[in-house]
Amino acid sequence: xxxxxxxxxxxxxxxxxxxxxxxxxxxxxxxxxxxxxxxxxxxxxxxxxxxxxxxxxxxxxxxxxxxxxxxxxxxxxxxxxxxxxxxxxxxxxxxxxxxxxxxxxxxxxxxxxxxxxxxxxxxxxxxxxxxxxxxxxxxxxxxxxxxxxxxxxxxxxxxxxxxxxxxxxxxxxxxxxxxxxxxxxxxxxxxxxxxxxxxxxxxxxxxxxxxxxxxxxxxxxxxxxxxxxxxxxxxxxxxxxxxxxxxxxxxxxxxxxxxxxxxxxxxxxxxxxxxxxxxxxxxxxxxxxxxxxxxxxxxxxxxxxxxxxxxxxxxxxxxxxxxxx
Amino acid sequence: xxxxxxxxxxxxxxxxxxxxxxxxxxxxxxxxxxxxxxxxxxxxxxxxxxxxxxxxxxxxxxxxxxxxxxxxxxxxxxxxxxxxxxxxxxxxxxxxxxxxxxxxxxxxxxxxxxxxxxxxxxxxxxxxxxxxxxxxxxxxxxxxxxxxxxxxxxxxxxxxxxxxxxxxxxxxxxxxxxxxxxxxxxxxxxxxxxxxxxxxxxxxxxxxxxxxxxxxxxxxxxxxxxxxxxxxxxxxxxxxxxxxxxxxxxxxxxxxxxxxxxxxxxxxxxxxxxxxxxxxxxxxxxxxxxxxxxxxxxxxxxxxxxxxxxxxxxxxxxxxxxxxxxxxxxxxxxxxxxxxxxxxxxxxxxx
Ligand SMILES: Cc1ncc(C[n+]2csc(CCOP(=O)(O)OP(=O)(O)O)c2C)c(N)n1
Numbered sequence: 001x002x003x004x005x006x007x008x009x010x011x012x013x014x015x016x017x018x019x020x021x022x023x024x025x026x027x028x029x030x031x032x033x034x035x036x037x038x039x040x041x042x043x044x045x046x047x048x049x050x051x052x053x054x055x056x057x058x059x060x061x062x063x064x065x066x067x068x069x070x071x072x073x074x075x076x077x078x079x080x081x082x083x084x085x086x087x088x089x090x091x092x093x094x095x096x097x098x099x100x101x102x103x104x105x106x107x108x109x110x111x112x113x114x115x116x117x118x119x120x121x122x123x124x125x126x127x128x129x130x131x132x133x134x135x136x137x138x139x140x141x142x143x144x145x146x147x148x149x150x151x152x153x154x155x156x157x158x159x160x161x162x163x164x165x166x167x168x169x170x171x172x173x174x175x176x177x178x179x180x181x182x183x184x185x186x187x188x189x190x191x192x193x194x195x196x197x198x199x200x201x202x203x204x205x206x207x208x209x210x211x212x213x214x215x216x217x218x219x220x221x222x223x224x225x226x227x228x229x230x231x232x233x234x235x236x237x238x239x240x241x242x243x244x245x246x247x248x249x250x251x252x253x254x255x256x257x258x259x260x261x262x263x264x265x266x267x268x269x270x271x272x273x274x275x276x277x278x279x280x281x282x283x284x285x286x287x288x289x290x291x292x293x294x295x296x297x298x299x300x301x302x303x304x305x306x307x308x309x310x311x312x313x314x315x316x317x318x319x320x321x322x323x324x325x
Numbered sequence: 326x327x328x329x330x331x332x333x334x335x336x337x338x339x340x341x342x343x344x345x346x347x348x349x350x351x352x353x354x355x356x357x358x359x360x361x362x363x364x365x366x367x368x369x370x371x372x373x374x375x376x377x378x379x380x381x382x383x384x385x386x387x388x389x390x391x392x393x394x395x396x397x398x399x400x401x402x403x404x405x406x407x408x409x410x411x412x413x414x415x416x417x418x419x420x421x422x423x424x425x426x427x428x429x430x431x432x433x434x435x436x437x438x439x440x441x442x443x444x445x446x447x448x449x450x451x452x453x454x455x456x457x458x459x460x461x462x463x464x465x466x467x468x469x470x471x472x473x474x475x476x477x478x479x480x481x482x483x484x485x486x487x488x489x490x491x492x493x494x495x496x497x498x499x500x501x502x503x504x505x506x507x508x509x510x511x512x513x514x515x516x517x518x519x520x521x522x523x524x525x526x527x528x529x530x531x532x533x534x535x536x537x538x539x540x541x542x543x544x545x546x547x548x549x550x551x552x553x554x555x556x557x558x559x560x561x562x563x564x565x566x567x568x569x570x571x572x573x574x575x576x577x578x579x580x581x582x583x584x585x586x587x588x589x590x591x592x593x594x595x596x597x598x599x600x601x602x603x604x605x606x607x608x609x610x611x612x613x614x615x616x617x618x619x620x621x622x623x624x625x626x627x628x629x630x631x632x633x634x635x636x637x638x639x640x641x642x643x644x645x646x647x648x649x650x651x652x653x654x655x656x657x658x659x660x661x662x663x664x665x666x667x668x669x670x671x672x673x674x675x676x
Contacts, residue, residue: 033594034521057491057527058458058519086457089492124387124438126416126586128456265672295672297657302387302438307654307676 004184007177009154010040010116014078016155016188017162018048021076024162027054028063028080028116037082038118038177064090064115068098071113076162084119084171085131098167099142114161114168120212120262121309122175124302131299132211132263137169138240138272144168144193145239149214151182153237156191163190173212196243198250202232205319206250208273209260210236213310217260220315229323239269247273248280255286256322260310265293287325290318334546334578337553340607342615351557357622362404363552364617365631367396367610370420372635373429376643377419377436381587385647386436390417394550394582397609398514400424401555402482402577405563409450411468411481413461416454417514417581418484425451429642430649437646440656450479458519459485459492462511466498469509469566480566482510488519490536491527499574503540508566510559511574514549516581521594533576542572549577550609580607 004012017024026041026048032055035042045053056063060081067077081087087094094115102110121130137145144166148154154172161168199218202225207217214235221231232250236243251257257277259270274289292310300308337348344352352360374393381389392399399420406412406425414421419432427445434442435454443453455461465483472479489495490513502509513533517524530536537544545562547554555577562573580603584591591600617623658665658673665673 029519030521032521035593037520037589055522055526058488058522059491059493061493062491088457089494126388126390126456127435127438127440127454266668295657295676296669297661300657301435301440304440304652304654304657305438308657 001183001185003181004151005178005181006148006151006154006172007038007040009148009151009184010158010172011042011044012184013155013158013162014041014044015047017076017078017159018044018052020188021162023074023076024078025052025054025070025075026078026080027056027067029056029058029082031055031080036080038174040116040118040172041080060086060088060090061093064093064098067113067115068093068101068111071111072101072109076112078114078116078162081115081117083125083129084117084133085128087115087117094137094143094167094169095140099140102166103142110165111167112165114158114170116158116170116172118172118174118177120173120175121299121302121305122212124305125174127301130302130305132261132294134169134171134239135263135267135269138269142167143240145171146193146237147171147173147211147239148237149173149176149211149235151180151184153191153197155184156189157193157237159188160190160193164193171211175212176215179215191237193238194241194243195237196246197235197237198246199233199235200231202230202254204230204254205232205256205258205322206247206254207231207233207258207260207315207319208236208247209233210239211262213260213262216310216312216315219312220319223312223316224319229319231319242273242276244276244280247277251277251281252284255284258290258292258315258318258322260292260315262294262309264296265291266296268293287322290322292318334548335554335558336548336551337557338551338612338616340550340612342612342619344616348553351553355553360617360622363400363556364610364613364623366400366404366420366424367552367613368631369635369638370396370400370423371610372632373419373423373432373639376639377433378583378587380433380643381436386433387438388586388588389436390586391583392417392420392581394603394609395514395516395579396420397552397613398549398555398577398579401552402512402559402575405556405559406480406482408448409477409479410563411465411472411479412451412484413465413468413481414451414454414484415458415461415486415489416456417486418454421484422451425449427451429639430645433642433646434649439649439652441649441652459489459494461485462489462494462498463501465511466502466507466509469502469507469572470505473505473507478567480508480510480563482512484512484514486519487513487515487517487524487533488522488527489513490533499537499540499542499572502572503542506569506571508569509572510562510566511572512559513574513576514579515576516579518581518585518595520585520589523594534574537574542574544574544576546576546578549579550607550612552609552613579609
């Protein structure tokens with residue numbers, strides 16, 4: 001056991017996987033000698049050598065395409081895209097190929113690979129570094145999409161992703177890379193996909209979020225409890241497959257739901273969640289579902305990122321709204 | 326001249342400030358004003374760069390991409406362009422932008438995370454810094470294509486680093502430019518690293534310039550720390566473009582003195598001796614200073630005066646940028662669409 005941060009949890013997961021499974025390779029820009037621009041691969045190049053921790057040329061389509069080919073030929077590649085905002089050159093490879101090879105070859109040549117990418121805002125990063133376009137991937141059949149919000153989950157979800165037979169998009173919330181420490185077991189353990197985490201229990205409102213929005217939801221829950229409103233906070237962890245059972249059970253109990261995500265509102269994952277709640281828990285609802293999200297504008301440069309990202313206050317207002325409906 | 330530069334290093338001013346044989350005739354042709362212009366711009370750019378690093382350390386701007394060491398490549402090339410030429414820069418091109426007439430205030434606002442900094446004076450043909458690598462190349466090619474269709478006497482220039490040559494966009498842009506003989510200049514500052522990745526890891530071909538052959542356009546390799554050599558190469562590429570002879574790829578071999586950005590630790594991947602060699606012995610400003618002094622065009626007093634004047638220009642711009650009022654939160658919605666859809670008007674009201 002050791003006390004580590006979320007980004008160290010990612011690194012620990014990669015370390016364990018490289019040590020225990022010779023098929024695992026890590027590839028991407030600056031992941032080797034430099035240890036990754038966020039140090040998510042720190043020390044791995046020294047330990048496992050440049051054949052397994054590979055500094056690639058600067059080419060995302062090349063990186064993901066190579067990972068697909070490696071996967072088809074029996075390796076377990078973990079590709080890093082340096083920032084989610086730079087994943088788009090690899091879109092073709094992800095959407096048309098990684099996601100579909102299993103189905104297109106009728107199960108003969110599946111692509112079991114992991115694509116990791118730091119994502120989201122809140123760290124005053126340069127322009128175009130702060131996208132949250134998880135919905136694009138959730139919307140693509142054949143892919144799985146997971147987002148840890150704790151060090152424990154970072155390692156456990158990553159190891160599950162590496163062993164998962166399907167292509168997994170593993171998104172790492174940069175904002176909370178180093179914001180907390182947690183005891184994390186040594187060695188291999190997995191956090192199963194499709195299982196949400198109940199962050200805290202409550203009776204009046206269910207707050208649903210993931211990634212860097214989980215701490216925002218938690219703070220909003222604390223603030224609400226000062227005003228006598230009891231919130232249940234759910235961290236989805238896995239955006240596809242979704243743990244609808246956990247969401248529906250909670251909402252049936254509280255009768256109210258607030259969904260919080262950093263991505264723009266229109267066609268964000270909140271829309272899917274709201275309609276599933278509508279379909280499956282309509283008769284239990286005390287108020288319409290509220291969404292607190294980024295606005296339908298390009299992710300701003302950092303001077304305005306706090307105005308764009310959901311704040312504790314905005315979540316608080318949504319909680320008030322569903323309580324007073 | 327261009328033929329003789331093909332596939333070989335073109336040099337005018339050697340690192341120690343001496344002219345090459347080939348360089349002597351080039352130098353003779355230059356006006357005194359031009360020679361001093363090179364120097365003054367490089368000093369000004371370096372002052373700005375230094376100040377920006379300090380501003381970042383003080384939390385007054387965000388992550389910054391230092392460019393010290395690349396002044397000759399940027400100033401030499403930008404001084405060969407005119408107002409009608411298009412510039413598609415990367416994030417490291419503050420020197421190019423300064424020479425192209427972008428107010429320092431705008432450049433600073435960009436690094437302060439303010440989107441207003443991306444809007445340049447009316448009539449400007451400089452695009453804001455391109456952050457996703459190599460994406461500006463196909464666009465510069467397209468702008469050049471339009472110029473050709475419209476019979477405009479202009480070129481479009483894409484500025485990028487050595488790492489960018491690995492992206493598909495690089496190859497697609499060069500290929501189109503070759504096929505359609507477009508007046509576009511691909512200006513690569515090969516500073517030998519893409520963050521931590523050395524050029525030999527980007528490319529099995531040892532130079533960027535050689536890649537041009539695959540697209541049937543000329544590939545020129547110059548000493549990128551030799552401001553005159555860069556300038557001549559760029560002038561010739563511009564004139565080729567304007568005379569309908571098509572595209573040129575220029576590789577300016579250079580080195581960034583500092584880290585990739587203020588968030589990077591370059592000691593993890595560069596040897597101290599290598600950095601020392603480039604900073605001490607191959608500095609682009611130093612060599613011109615030596616030459617200008619030897620020619621009696623520059624005195625120590627001139628240098629001090631100019632450095633002081635540059636400092637003041639930069640300080641003034643910092644004051645200007647910092648006194649721009651903070652944007653209102655609903656500025657998020659400005660300019661997203663030409664006419665704001667109803668949905669967005671509603672969202673804006675709720676901010
Ligand atoms: C498409 C894309 N991938 C990755 C990045 C992250 N990144 C930013 S700068 C950089 C290295 C660029 O190197 P180079 O092209 O040589 O230019 P330099 O920074 O040296 O000027 C990388 C990998 C990015 N900005 N865009």
